[in-house]
Amino acid sequence: MAGGLSAPAASVVPMGIHCEYVRLSPAELRRSLSDPSWAQEHIDELGDAWAEGEPLSPEKAPFFSIEKAWHKLHHLLAAHGGMPVDIIHGGVELPLEDELDYGPARYLSPEDVARAGGFLAATPFGELAGTTTWPPCAVPRPISCRNPTPRSPRTWPPCSTAMRS
Numbered sequence: 001m002a003g004g005l006s007a008p009a010a011s012v013v014p015m016g017i018h019c020e021y022v023r024l025s026p027a028e029l030r031r032s033l034s035d036p037s038w039a040q041e042h043i044d045e046l047g048d049a050w051a052e053g054e055p056l057s058p059e060k061a062p063f064f065s066i067e068k069a070w071h072k073l074h075h076l077l078a079a080h081g082g083m084p085v086d087i088i089h090g091g092v093e094l095p096l097e098d099e100l101d102y103g104p105a106r107y108l109s110p111e112d113v114a115r116a117g118g119f120l121a122a123t124p125f126g127e128l129a130g131t132t133t134w135p136p137c138a139v140p141r142p143i144s145c146r147n148p149t150p151r152s153p154r155t156w157p158p159c160s161t162a163m164r165s
Helices: 026-034 036-052 070-080 110-122 125-129
Strands: 005-013 016-024 063-067 092-094 105-107
Touching (some): 016 026, 026 036, 036 063, 063 070, 070 125
Antiparallel strands (some): 016 063
Protein backbone atom coordinates (compact mmCIF):
# COMPACT_ATOMS: atom_id res chain seq x y z
CA MET A 1 0.00 0.00 0.00
CA ALA A 2 2.91 2.38 0.45
CA GLY A 3 3.51 4.89 -2.28
CA GLY A 4 -0.10 5.53 -3.23
CA LEU A 5 -3.56 6.01 -1.95
CA SER A 6 -5.98 3.22 -1.29
CA ALA A 7 -9.71 3.61 -1.71
CA PRO A 8 -11.69 0.90 0.03
CA ALA A 9 -14.77 -0.20 -1.83
CA ALA A 10 -17.17 -3.15 -1.82
CA SER A 11 -19.59 -4.52 -4.35
CA VAL A 12 -22.86 -6.32 -3.98
CA VAL A 13 -22.68 -9.82 -5.39
CA PRO A 14 -25.03 -12.74 -4.91
CA MET A 15 -24.92 -14.10 -1.36
CA GLY A 16 -22.74 -11.43 0.21
CA ILE A 17 -20.90 -8.15 0.12
CA HIS A 18 -17.36 -8.08 -1.22
CA CYS A 19 -14.82 -5.50 -0.03
CA GLU A 20 -12.53 -4.12 -2.70
CA TYR A 21 -9.59 -1.73 -2.59
CA VAL A 22 -8.32 0.53 -5.35
CA ARG A 23 -4.84 2.04 -5.37
CA LEU A 24 -4.88 5.64 -6.64
CA SER A 25 -1.93 7.93 -7.24
CA PRO A 26 -2.18 11.42 -5.72
CA ALA A 27 -3.02 12.78 -9.20
CA GLU A 28 -5.74 10.15 -9.68
CA LEU A 29 -7.22 10.98 -6.29
CA ARG A 30 -7.28 14.71 -7.09
CA ARG A 31 -8.99 14.00 -10.39
CA SER A 32 -11.43 11.59 -8.71
CA LEU A 33 -12.38 14.22 -6.15
CA SER A 34 -12.97 16.85 -8.84
CA ASP A 35 -14.66 14.56 -11.40
CA PRO A 36 -16.94 11.87 -9.88
CA SER A 37 -17.85 10.58 -13.36
CA TRP A 38 -14.18 9.95 -14.19
CA ALA A 39 -13.67 8.34 -10.77
CA GLN A 40 -16.57 5.95 -11.34
CA GLU A 41 -15.29 4.97 -14.79
CA HIS A 42 -11.66 4.61 -13.66
CA ILE A 43 -12.53 2.42 -10.68
CA ASP A 44 -14.82 0.27 -12.86
CA GLU A 45 -12.01 -0.15 -15.41
CA LEU A 46 -9.53 -1.20 -12.72
CA GLY A 47 -12.02 -3.73 -11.35
CA ASP A 48 -12.75 -5.11 -14.80
CA ALA A 49 -9.04 -5.48 -15.57
CA TRP A 50 -8.48 -7.25 -12.25
CA ALA A 51 -11.37 -9.65 -12.82
CA GLU A 52 -10.28 -10.52 -16.35
CA GLY A 53 -6.48 -10.38 -16.13
CA GLU A 54 -3.62 -12.31 -14.68
CA PRO A 55 -3.41 -12.13 -10.89
CA LEU A 56 -0.95 -9.64 -9.44
CA SER A 57 0.39 -9.67 -5.91
CA PRO A 58 -1.56 -7.37 -3.57
CA GLU A 59 1.51 -5.10 -3.38
CA LYS A 60 1.37 -4.48 -7.15
CA ALA A 61 -2.34 -4.73 -7.92
CA PRO A 62 -4.14 -1.41 -8.52
CA PHE A 63 -7.37 -3.22 -7.56
CA PHE A 64 -7.69 -5.91 -4.91
CA SER A 65 -10.64 -7.72 -3.34
CA ILE A 66 -10.70 -9.28 0.10
CA GLU A 67 -14.08 -10.64 -0.91
CA LYS A 68 -16.35 -11.51 2.02
CA ALA A 69 -13.45 -11.70 4.50
CA TRP A 70 -13.92 -7.98 5.32
CA HIS A 71 -16.30 -8.79 8.18
CA LYS A 72 -13.95 -11.28 9.85
CA LEU A 73 -11.02 -8.94 9.27
CA HIS A 74 -12.94 -6.09 10.90
CA HIS A 75 -13.63 -8.21 14.01
CA LEU A 76 -10.06 -9.52 14.09
CA LEU A 77 -8.59 -6.00 14.05
CA ALA A 78 -11.18 -4.63 16.49
CA ALA A 79 -10.50 -7.45 18.98
CA HIS A 80 -6.76 -6.75 18.85
CA GLY A 81 -7.32 -3.04 19.34
CA GLY A 82 -3.95 -1.87 18.07
CA MET A 83 -4.81 -0.98 14.48
CA PRO A 84 -4.18 2.76 14.13
CA VAL A 85 -6.54 3.16 11.15
CA ASP A 86 -9.95 1.66 10.38
CA ILE A 87 -9.18 0.07 7.01
CA ILE A 88 -12.63 -1.48 6.69
CA HIS A 89 -15.05 1.31 7.66
CA GLY A 90 -12.75 4.34 7.81
CA GLY A 91 -11.51 6.95 5.43
CA VAL A 92 -13.07 9.98 3.78
CA GLU A 93 -16.02 9.89 1.40
CA LEU A 94 -15.10 9.66 -2.29
CA PRO A 95 -18.01 11.06 -4.31
CA LEU A 96 -18.91 8.99 -7.36
CA GLU A 97 -21.38 9.54 -10.16
CA ASP A 98 -23.70 6.67 -9.15
CA GLU A 99 -25.32 6.27 -5.75
CA LEU A 100 -24.16 3.06 -4.10
CA ASP A 101 -26.17 0.51 -2.14
CA TYR A 102 -24.05 0.42 1.02
CA GLY A 103 -23.02 4.03 1.46
CA PRO A 104 -20.35 6.08 -0.25
CA ALA A 105 -16.99 4.85 -1.50
CA ARG A 106 -14.19 5.99 0.80
CA TYR A 107 -10.47 6.67 0.52
CA LEU A 108 -7.56 6.60 2.93
CA SER A 109 -4.86 9.26 2.96
CA PRO A 110 -1.27 8.24 2.14
CA GLU A 111 -0.43 8.74 5.83
CA ASP A 112 -3.24 6.41 6.93
CA VAL A 113 -2.20 3.81 4.37
CA ALA A 114 1.39 3.99 5.67
CA ARG A 115 0.26 3.72 9.31
CA ALA A 116 -1.98 0.74 8.56
CA GLY A 117 0.70 -0.96 6.47
CA GLY A 118 3.32 -0.40 9.17
CA PHE A 119 1.09 -1.91 11.84
CA LEU A 120 0.18 -4.93 9.71
CA ALA A 121 3.80 -5.54 8.68
CA ALA A 122 4.95 -5.42 12.31
CA THR A 123 2.16 -7.56 13.78
CA PRO A 124 2.33 -11.33 13.28
CA PHE A 125 -0.98 -12.90 12.24
CA GLY A 126 -0.82 -15.24 15.23
CA GLU A 127 -0.82 -12.23 17.53
CA LEU A 128 -3.90 -10.82 15.81
CA ALA A 129 -5.74 -14.15 15.67
CA GLY A 130 -4.85 -14.97 19.27
CA THR A 131 -6.95 -12.04 20.53
CA THR A 132 -10.22 -13.51 19.29
CA THR A 133 -12.15 -16.64 20.17
CA TRP A 134 -13.43 -18.01 16.88
CA PRO A 135 -16.15 -20.61 16.46
CA PRO A 136 -14.78 -23.52 14.39
CA CYS A 137 -16.63 -22.45 11.25
CA ALA A 138 -15.30 -18.87 11.44
CA VAL A 139 -11.55 -19.41 11.81
CA PRO A 140 -9.88 -16.90 9.48
CA ARG A 141 -8.06 -18.44 6.55
CA PRO A 142 -5.54 -16.80 4.24
CA ILE A 143 -7.28 -14.55 1.74
CA SER A 144 -6.87 -15.48 -1.90
CA CYS A 145 -5.81 -12.75 -4.29
CA ARG A 146 -8.52 -13.49 -6.85
CA ASN A 147 -12.06 -14.70 -6.81
CA PRO A 148 -12.04 -18.00 -8.74
CA THR A 149 -15.53 -17.47 -10.17
CA PRO A 150 -15.74 -15.52 -13.42
CA ARG A 151 -17.71 -12.28 -13.36
CA SER A 152 -19.13 -10.13 -16.08
CA PRO A 153 -17.49 -6.69 -16.25
CA ARG A 154 -20.51 -4.81 -14.89
CA THR A 155 -20.68 -6.85 -11.68
CA TRP A 156 -17.77 -4.86 -10.20
CA PRO A 157 -19.31 -1.46 -9.38
CA PRO A 158 -17.45 0.38 -6.66
CA CYS A 159 -19.38 0.68 -3.44
CA SER A 160 -18.65 1.63 0.13
CA THR A 161 -17.13 -0.23 3.00
CA ALA A 162 -18.95 2.14 5.31
CA MET A 163 -21.27 -0.67 6.37
CA ARG A 164 -21.77 -1.08 10.07
CA SER A 165 -21.90 -4.49 11.70
